[in-house]
Amino acid sequence: MSPVAIGVLAISMSVDAFIAALGQGVGRRRPGFGFAMRTGFVFGAIEMLTPLIGWLLGTAASVYVQIFDHWIAFALLVGVGGRMVLQALNPPVDEDGMRPRATGWALIATAFGTSIDAMAVGVSLAFFEINIIVVSLAIGLATMMMSTAGVLAGGLVGLRFGRWAEGVGGIALAGLGLMILVEHLGHP
Template sequence: MNPVALILLAFAMSTDAFAAAIGKGATLRNPRFFDALRMGLIFGTIEAITPLIGWLIGRTASSYVEAWAHWIAFFLLVGLGAHMIYEGLKPGSEDVEKPTSHSPLKVCLTAVGTSIDALAVGVGLAFINVNIWIAAGLIGAATTLMVTMGVLLGRTVGSLLGHRAEVFGGLTLAGVGVWILATNL
């Protein structure tokens, strides 16, 4: 796989994380650059690890992972999205001040949900001549960049949406989950 194809693959793998990051950023009260970078690094690290795991699995049992990866991503993202929508619509949510950061567990779960496709790509990479370490590093770097930008962009979206930003974020996550499922069925 040539370097241009690897870079394009890396940014393609980061698009769903970018969309989720916009939703996450929209639910925060004025996220700063370092908050966005922290979230970007969490997403990027997880997104770099999953193709490595997929590559290892691809060497042993590719048909099992490829058959279920999109369902796992779908349920994780729709479940997290539904929880965010519920939190945004429940009575009294208008009066609650936005948090300054998300819990590391929620960030990690969202990152895992958006990186399931990278796991499946890792499985595919096991069957072609590619340096998996370079591919995983590029995917992680692209995701870190895209998520950091997405959180900062979400800050603008959040100020426009006000207290309903969490509903927007939940709809975004659920939409990404549905998109992953629809493109893989």
């Protein structure tokens, strides 16, 4: 696999994480660089591991993973997106009027939901002679950078559009899950 092909693959695998990270940033008044980096690290680490897992599964039993991967992505993304919409409609605030921090589990669930496609790609890469470590590292690094930028950009959007932007982000995330499900059900 050429470096250009690896780069294109890495960026394409990172787009849905970028969208989800926008939603993470929108939910905060001014997400700091530290929060953005932590979010980017979580998204990048999970996105780096899932192609490896997919590759391992692909070498063992590719047909079984492809049967249900879209259902997992759908459930996670619709669940997290629905939660974002509910919070936009009725935002929880603490005594200072600030939103409480998202739980680590919600962040991990979102990151995993956006990385299911990378696992499927890992399954398909198992049938080619490629260096899966290089590909996984490229995907993880691109996702980390794009997710960090997404949180920061989401914070700027959130300052201007607040709850509306979070609601739209939640709808987009749920729509992404639905799109994954429809695409996979339409192409068995």
